Amino acid sequence: SSSSSSRRRSSHYFETRPPFEPFKPTAQHRKTPSKMDEEYSTTIIGAPLARSRTSNRVQKISGHVTQTTPFCREVVEEHINLEESAYLELLPMSKAYGLVCAYIAAKGEVNSFRYAPECMFDPEGDDDLPAGGNARACSLTTLGLGFFSFPWRHVTLHALHQAVGQPVGMQCGVDIFRSLILFGPKSNSEVLGEFCHELVMESERSRPGQITVFQWETMSEFWGVSSVCPARPIDSVVLESSIKNELIRDMEEFLSPETRQWYRDHGIPHKRGFLFHGVPGTGKTSMIQALAGRFERNLCYVHLTHPRLTDESLRMAVNQAPSKSILVLEDVDAVFSKDREKTIKDSPLTFSGLLNALDGVGKADGQIFILTTNHRERLNPALIRNGRADVHIEFTHATDDQIAQMFGNFYPMSTVAMAQKFVENVREALRGRLVTCAALQHYFILHRKSSAATALDLKHVKEIAREIDLRADEQHQRQQDEADKKSRENAPEGERRQFEGLPSKL
Numbered sequence: 112s113s114s115s116s117s118r119r120r121s122s123h124y125f126e127t128r129p130p131f132e133p134f135k136p137t138a139q140h141r142k143t144p145s146k147m148d149e150e151y152s153t154t155i156i157g158a159p160l161a162r163s164r165t166s167n168r169v170q171k172i173s174g175h176v177t178q179t180t181p182f183c184r185e186v187v188e189e190h191i192n193l194e195e196s197a198y199l200e201l202l203p204m205s206k207a208y209g210l211v212c213a214y215i216a217a218k219g220e221v222n223s224f225r226y227a228p229e230c231m232f233d234p235e236g237d238d239d240l241p242a243g244g245n246a247r248a249c250s251l252t253t254l255g256l257g258f259f260s261f262p263w264r265h266v267t268l269h270a271l272h273q274a275v276g277q278p279v280g281m282q283c284g285v286d287i288f289r290s291l292i293l294f295g296p297k298s299n300s301e302v303l304g305e306f307c308h309e310l311v312m313e314s315e316r317s318r319p320g321q322i323t324v325f326q327w328e329t330m331s332e333f334w335g336v337s338s339v340c341p342a343r344p345i346d347s348v349v350l351e352s353s354i355k356n357e358l359i360r361d362m363e364e365f366l367s368p369e370t371r372q373w374y375r376d377h378g379i380p381h382k383r384g385f386l387f388h389g390v391p392g393t394g395k396t397s398m399i400q401a402l403a404g405r406f407e408r409n410l411c412y413v414h415l416t417h418p419r420l421t422d423e424s425l426r427m428a429v430n431q432a433p434s435k436s437i438l439v440l441e442d443v444d445a446v447f448s449k450d451r452e453k454t455i456k457d458s459p460l461t462f463s464g465l466l467n468a469l470d471g472v473g474k475a476d477g478q479i480f481i482l483t484t485n486h487r488e489r490l491n492p493a494l495i496r497n498g499r500a501d502v503h504i505e506f507t508h509a510t511d512d513q514i515a516q517m518f519g520n521f522y523p524m525s526t527v528a529m530a531q532k533f534v535e536n537v538r539e540a541l542r543g544r545l546v547t548c549a550a551l552q553h554y555f556i557l558h559r560k561s562s563a564a565t566a567l568d569l570k571h572v573k574e575i576a577r578e579i580d581l582r583a584d585e586q587h588q589r590q591q592d593e594a595d596k597k598s599r600e601n602a603p604e605g606e607r608r609q610f611e612g613l614p615s616k617l
Contacts, residue, residue, distance in 0.1 A: 182271055182292050190258050191269055197300035199307070201291040206333040207307040208291060210314055212254035215270050219261030223272075224252040254291075263306050269294040315433035317407045322400060325411045325436070327428040329419045334411060334433060342404025347520065348397045349513045349548055354504060358385075358398075361502055362406060362479070371477060384469065384480040384499050388487040389506030392549030395483050398506075399439060408479070409436040415446045415465070418457055422464025429468045429478070437479045444489040451491055462491070469499040508545035511538075517548065521555040522563035533567040540573045550575060 181200045187193060201208045216224060259270045271292040278287050295303045314336060317323065322342050325334040345359070364370055365383045374381040387395040403410045411432050413425065432438050448454055451462045469480060482500055484490060495503070509517070514537055515530040522529075537546065554575050558566045565571060 181290060182273065187258070187271060187294070190260075191294055195297050196269075196294045197297045197303065199293045199295075199303040201293065201307070203289055204331040204333075206335070207311055209253070210310040211270075211291060211293070211307060212272070214310060215259055215261045215272075216252060216254040218263075219254075219259045219270070221254065221257075221259050221261075223255030223257040223259075225255045226251065227253040256289075263302075266295065266299070266302055268303070268306065315409065315436075317409050317435050319407055320404075322403045323409045323433075325409060325433060327411070327413045327424075329414075329417045329424055332424060332427055334428070334431060337412070342407075343397065343401045345401045345405045348394055348401045349509075349516050349520070350394060350398065350506070351510065351512070358402075358502070358504060359405065362402065365479075366406065366477065380470070381476055382478040382480065384482065384501050386487070386495050386500035386503045387481060387483045387506060388503065389485070390508065390547065391485055392547035393506035393508065394548050395506050396441075398504075399437065399481055399483075403437055407435065409433045411436045411438045413438065413440055415440055415443065415460065416455060416458070418455075419459070421459045422461055422467070425460065425464060425468045432478065435477075437481055439481050439483070441483045442485070443482045443494065444484045444486050447491065447494075449489055449491050462494075466493060466499070469494075509548050509551060513548060514546075514551065517551050517555070518563075518567070521559075522566065525563040529563055529567055533572070536567060536569045536572040537575060540569065540576045541579070542576075544576070544579060546575060546579065550579060553578065 182198075184193060201211060215221060254270075254272050256272050256274060259272070261268055261270065271294070272289070273292070274287045274289050276288050293303050293306070295306075315323070315325075315334075320342050321339055323339050324337040326337040328335045345355075348355070362383070371381055387398065389395065399410065402408070411428075413428050414420070415425075429438065446454060446458065446460065447462050447465070480499075482495070487495070487503075487505075494500070511534050514534045515527075518530045518533045519525060519527075537551075554572075555566070557574070558571065561571075
């Protein structure tokens with residue numbers, strides 16, 4: 112149609128309607144396509160749709176249309192007086208975009224929504240919050256397209272949520288670029304920035320009994336909320352009492368006001384690094400979660416193996432980490448070898464960039480780093496020296512005391528004698544093999560409906576040994592498959608064709 116061709120000729124257009132077509136052309140419209148273009152142009156707002164000679168000439172000469180405002184003035188002026196208004200543009204890649212959309216959907220005069228079951232705004236949040244709610248709770252919908260009004264504090268603000276341009280192919284499918292324009296009184300224009308800043312600060316605020324988990328969005332370069340979960344009690348993590356108490360004492364001492372002032376007086380960056388190392392399943396991740404709950408800190412995860420993570424992106428992640436947070440770098444041995452060589456060839460991250468991030472260049476105001484690895488022996492000494500990893504905690508296979516403590520935690524009505532009997536049966540069933548806390552927890556989950564007497568029975572305890580044997584067989588098979596694959600890849604062409612079941616070339 113003429114309307115479609117006009118939209119194709121235009122370098123961009125704005126759409127503020129929901130993604131459906133309420134307009135129904137009449138017989139007169141079908142006879143005069145240009146009339147239908149005019150009707151449609153009332154809902155597609157933005158640059159002229161290439162009807163005039165001037166606009167055609169501009170597009171032929173420059174190849175694009177110059178845009179000086181991120182919205183169509185005619186449409187916005189139907190709702191507010193632009194001469195008395197200031198505006199602020201938010202793009203989808205900004206952290207405030209999702210929070211503001213969710214707030215408006217919950218508090219504004221809205222009849223256009225978009226389905227988005229993710230961490231959004233809770234209209235039933237705490238009444239004492241300045242924003243009027245909890246910006247991190249779950250909601251099934253967020254803001255759709257359109258023009259909306261909403262209250263904040265004692266001011267009425269307005270928002271234009273629009274789709275811009277044609278659908279474009281993305282890595283995960285087809286999408287349309289969107290933007291959100293906020294409007295406020297020109298005499299008090301700073302209220303727009305304050306509104307966005309307060310929502311972001313509220314989303315990062317830690318709360319007693321809850322942990323907010325953030326993930327560094329490498330492509331967008333901001334901290335996105337991954338989940339909000341209940342805090343784990345520190346007593347639920349079974350670790351040697353002396354090690355656990357020393358870890359808690361060290362962190363309490365570091366976070367004290369006196370220590371903060373001492374660091375400032377001596378010009379030392381106020382940061383603390385911990386290295387959690389040991390075999391998988393021994394409680395490293397559980398301890399991190401428990402420490403976050405114990406000290407009311409956010410958890411911030413950076414995936415060092417991300418193929419787009421650069422030195423600058425990692426530096427920004429450290430500098431922009433939410434206040435009162437623990438920054439976690441898991442499996443640090445997966446990126447660089449002991450001689451500083453990259454283990455991921457295509458990774459843009461450099462070893463010096465990682466060291467600079469751990470040194471807290473740019474921000475070191477009470478920051479806590481926790482590095483985890485299953486193989487400390489594979490790490491370069493410069494990565495885990497004092498000042499980068501100040502405290503090293505080894506997580507080992509479960510000791511007798513840990514096994515007894517876990518039995519008592521899952522069966523609080525049991526006796527000390529029953530816990531000791533369970534330890535003896537575990538050692539007898541394993542016959543000298545070692546067991547992790549994760550394997551024991553799996554056993555207790557399977558027997559969550561069993562009594563303590565049933566769970567400590569030797570014939571049931573042998574399930575732990577069978578599970579360990581099964582995992583070991585699976586691991587051995589994976590290693591064998593990987594070895595066979597490498598052999599086929601390195602074999603001469605004739606042998607490789609025989610492996611693949613193909614006839615050899617004559």
